[in-house]
Amino acid sequence: MSIPPPPGPHQPEGPYQPPSPYSPYPQGPYGPQPQGPYGPQTPYGQPPYQPWAQGYSPYNRPAAVNGLSIAALVLGILCFLPGVGLVLGLVGLAQIRKRGERGKGMAIAGCVLSGIGLALWALALVTGGAAEFWKGFEDGARDGAGISLVKGECFDAPGGSLQGETYDVDKVPCAGKHDGEVFASFELAGGGPYPGDSSVRGRADDRCYGLRDSYAMDGWAVPDDVDVYYLTPTPDSWALGDREVTCVFGNTDEKAGLTGSLRNDETVLDADQVAYLKAAHVLNAALDTAPDAEYVEDDLPGHKAWARRVAAALEKQSGMLRGHDWPTGAEKPVTALAGDVDEARTEWAKAAKAADADVFYTHYDKGFKLIDPDRTVTARKALGLATTPPPSDDTGLEV
Template identity: 60%
Template structure:
C-alpha cells in the first residue's frame, strides 16, 4: 500500500537538492486541502507517482499556501555549463614575454603555468606557451648583447636620452633662450622651457663648458671652473659689449653629483637679468653668425684695446708707479696697433669719415699712453693718463659705431662685468643644474 501524495500540485524533487526531512511529522501545520488556483496561471497536473519510482516524493511538512520548501535567491549557482578559470601564471608569463622584461623569469613562469594547467584543468595553455617562447627569444637576445657589449651601449644610450629629454636643462645649447619656473634664476634649476629669443625670456645660453674625468670633481671645483670659463667666454658670444647693458649679468648652471651619474658633464653659461624676476628681450648674440665683416673687424679691434685696459694694476700709481707705467705702455702699444688695423681697412662710404676720425683719436691716445709709461712721478703719470682716457669710448667711437649699426650707449664698466680678475663681477654664480 502506497502513501498518497499530499493534495495540491505536485512538483518533482530536484535530484541535486538534499532529501526532504524524514520523520513522523508528515502533516503540515495547517489543514490540508486544495490550494486556490490563480485564475491567471494555467492549471498544473500532478506529477505521476508510482510506488516503484526511486525519485518519489516522500512526506515532508507542507509549507503554507503551497510555497516552495527552500528560499530562492535569483538565478542561483550551478557548477555546470560555466567555463574554467584562466591560469594567472600563464598571463604573467605572456606579459613578461611580450615586454621582454626579465626573460628568464618569463620562461620559468611559462613552464610552471603549463604544469598547473594540466593538473587543475584551467585555461591559458596558449598564453603559457607564447610567454615561454617569447621569453626564450628575449633571453637569447640578452645573452647575445652581453657577449658583444651591446647591453652597455643600450644602457648608456638610455641614460643619455633620459637626461637630455625636452624640458631638461641638460638639453640646452649655445644660442638657446629659456624660461625657468618661478620668478628668478635660483640656486637650483630643475627644468626649463625653451622660448624664442626675440621675445621676453629669463636667460640666454652663450657657452657650454665640458668637464673632463669620470668622477664628479666636487661642487667647489665645478664652481671655480664655471666662474673662470663663463666670464672669459662671454665676449666671444656677445662681441658687441656695449649691447650688454648693466641690467645683464652672468650666471651658470652646473652639474650636481646626482646629475653627473646620469651623464651630465657640462657647465652651461647664461646671460640673465640682475634683478629678481627681471627678464631679457631680444638676443645678445653678436658673433660671426650675426655680424657682417665690417662689424666683426671693428669689434675685434676694440676688444683688443679693451683687453689691455682691463689689465689695470690693482694698486693705484701712488702705491705702484712702476706697475702702472708698464701697464700704460702696453695699452699704448695695443692702441697704436689697432689704429693701424682700422686705418688699413677699406670701409663702406658711410663709415669712412667716422672711422678716420676715430683712428686719429686712437693715434693721439696711444701717444699719451706712451708718455704716461715714461712719467717720472705720479703727477706726470696722472696727467697723461687723464688725456688718454678721454679718448676711450669717446664721441668718435660712438659715431663710428652708429655708422656700423652697432650699439651706441657706452657701458659703465664699474657696474658691468669689470676686469677679467673678477673684482666687479655681478651675480651669485651659484645656480645648480637640475637633476
Template identity: 60%
Template sequence: MSIPPPPVPPQPQEPQGPYPQGQFPQPPYAQAPYAQAPYGEPPYPPGPYGAQGPYAQPYPYQPWGQGYSPYNRPAPVNGLAVASLVLGILCCVPAAGLLLGLIALGQIRRTGERGRGMAVAGSVLSSLGVALWVLTLATGNVSDFWGGFKDAAKDNGSAYTLAKGECFDAPGGSLEGFTYDVDKVPCAGRHDGEVFAAFTMGRDTSYPGDADVTAVADTRCSALRYAYAMDAWAVPVDVDVYFLTPTRQSWRLGDREVTCVFGNTDKTAGLTGSLRNDGRSLNAHQLAYLRAVNLGNVALDGQPAVSPGEDLRVNTAWAGRVSDAFTKEAALLRQHAWPADAKSPVSAVVKEADSLGKQWAQVAAATDSDDFYAAYGRITVEESPRRSVTARKALGLATTPLVTDDAGDQEAGGGGDSDVEV
C-alpha cells in the same frame, strides 16, 4: 559454512636483531655507536632505524615512526641569495648585489638553507659590476652616462638641455640659487633668460670647489658674450651675465658643462626679444669694427679679483694683456678697407687704441703697487665716447654709450658675478 582464518606467517625461532620482535627501535641519537648483537654475532653500526644487521628481517609493522617521513623535505631557498643573483645579472646596483650575496652566505651556513651557489654567483657578478663602475669613474667614461641622462631629459624642460640662442623662464623668475627645471619659451616674448654660450670645464675627477667653478664661469662667460651680442652698446644696461654651473653632485657623474645666460638684474622685468647680434645680422664692416674693439673689452673684463697690493704679478700680467689687446685692435682697424664716410671716424678710434696700448704698457711695467696705481691713474681716454659714436653712426651700429667705471673701456658692456647652479 565457516571460513578458515588466514594463514599465520611462520615465526622465527630466535630473536632477530637486538630488539624483541614487534618493537620499534630507539632513534639513532639514543643508540651507542655500535650496538652489541646477541649470541656473539659481530656488532654492526647503527642503521637509520636501529642497530640492525645487514640480513635482519623487516619489521611486520610500518617502519616509519612518528615524526619521520619516507621522503626528505627540501630545505627552503634563501631569498637574499636569489636577490643577489638577480642584481648581479642585471648589474644595476652591483654594490647591493655584493652585500646581499655575502649576507646570504652567512645565513645559509647558520640555517642550512639552499641557494649557496646563487649567492656565490651573485657576489661574483656584483663584484665585477663594482670593479667596472670604479674603472669607469677612474677613466671619466661616466660622462657618457651623464650625456645619456641629459639626452633623456631633452624633452622634459631640463636646464641641462638649453642650447645657444634659446630663451627660458626660471622657477620663480630668479636666475640665482639652484634649479633644474626650466620652461623653454620663444625669445620674441617676455622671458627670464637667454642662452648665449656654453663650454666644458676640465675633466678632473675631483670637484674644484664652488669658488673655482664660479670664477671660471664668470671669466669665460664674460668673454664669450661678445661672440653672441657683438655690439655691446646694443645690450641694455640692466642686462647682466649669469651662468648655469655643475654642482658637486653632478660633477661626480661627469657633468662639466657651463651655460652662459643673459638675464635682467630686475627679475620682475625680464627680457623681451633676442639680444643676439652677430654674423647672422651684421654686415662685413660692422663685423670688422666690432671684432677689433671687442678685443679690448674682453681683456678689460679679465681684471683680477685681487688687488695689486695682494698680488702685483697677477695685476701687471693683466695690464700687459690689456695693452696687447688695444695694440692689436689698432692694427686690425688699420687693415680693413672702410667705406668713405667711415674712414675718418675709424681713424680717430685707431689713434685712441694706440694711445691706450702704450698707457697700459706702463701699468704692466709697475714694480710695486704704488707704481701700479700711479700708472693706472694716468690713463686718459679723451672724448672716447664721442669718437666711438661718430664711427658707429657711420657704420650703422648702436650709438648710446654704456656707463662704465673701467679706465679705457670705451666699448665695454656690463658684466656680473651672479650665477645659478644646477
C-alpha cells in the same frame, strides 16, 4: 644577502595532514612558501628550503625545478648578459640529466634566446651600433642629471629666479618675454668627487664673463640691467657625469625679465660691423687686465705693466682699423678714430716707462681721454652699431 631561518622545533606526533586544496602554496613550519613564475624559488634561485617534517608521506614528491634553467630563461627573455644565459642553460641541462630535475624546456629556451641575443650583440659591435647605443645612454643620463639648453635658446625659470637651485626650465621663444637667454656653454674638466660649490662657481664665473663678447659682440647693445648668470652641476648631477656649465643673460630685476634676443654676432651682424667690433675687443681685453691696486702709488710696477699691455693693444687695434676696406660712409670717421688710437698708444707707452706715479698719471690721463668712448660714436653710427655708451668704471671702457 639573506640566509634562510633554521628549522623550527619538531611538531607533535600526529597523522599526516595533506595540504589544503584551497591553499595556493604548500605549507611549512614558516607559513606559505611563495610561488615564483617557474615554480618555488629562493633568493639563490634554488628550490625552496625544505624543513624536517614528522611522519612518512605516502605521496611521491615531484622533482625539483633546476634553478639554473630558470635563470637561463630569464636572461634569455631579457636579452641581458646573453653569454651568461647561454652558459647557465648548458650547465642547467647537464645538472638536469645528472640529478633528474625538471626544467629541461626552460633551459633549452634560455639557451636559444641567449644565443640569439649573443648574435645580436656581436652584430652591434661589428656595425658600431653598440657604441651608438652607449652614447645615447650616456646622453640620456646626462640629460636626466642636468638641464639641457643650447646656445641661443631662451627659457623661463621656476618663479622667475636665476638664483638658487633648479632642476627644470621651460624653453620659450626669444621674441617674447623670458627670464634667461643662453649665450654659451662649456664642460668643466676633472673627474673624481664634486670639487665644491665655490670651485665650480669660480670657474663658471671666469669663463662665462669671458665668453659673453663672442655672443653679444656689441656690448653697447646690451641693456644696463642685464648681467651674466650660469647653471652649474650640483653634487648629485656631478656624480652622474654632469660637467656642463650653461652661461646665461638675465635681468638683474627678476620681475622685468628680458624681451627679444640679445644676440649680435657673425650670424646677425655684417662684415664691417664685425671687423670694427673685433678691433674694439682687442683694446677692451687689455683694459680689463688692470691691477687690483686702486692707486698707482700702491703698485707702480703693476700699473706700468698694464700700460704696456694697453699700448700694445692700441697698436694692434690701429692696424686692424686701417687694414679693413670700410664702406664709403664709414671710411672717414673710422680713419679719424684710428688717428686717436695712435696718439693714445704714444701716451700709454710713455706711462709704461714712468719713473714715478706723478709721471704715470700725466700720460695716463692724456691717453685715457684719447680712448674716451664718446670719440667712437660717429664711427659706430656710420656702421649701424649702438651709439649710447654703457656706464663703465675707469678701467672698463668699451670702444
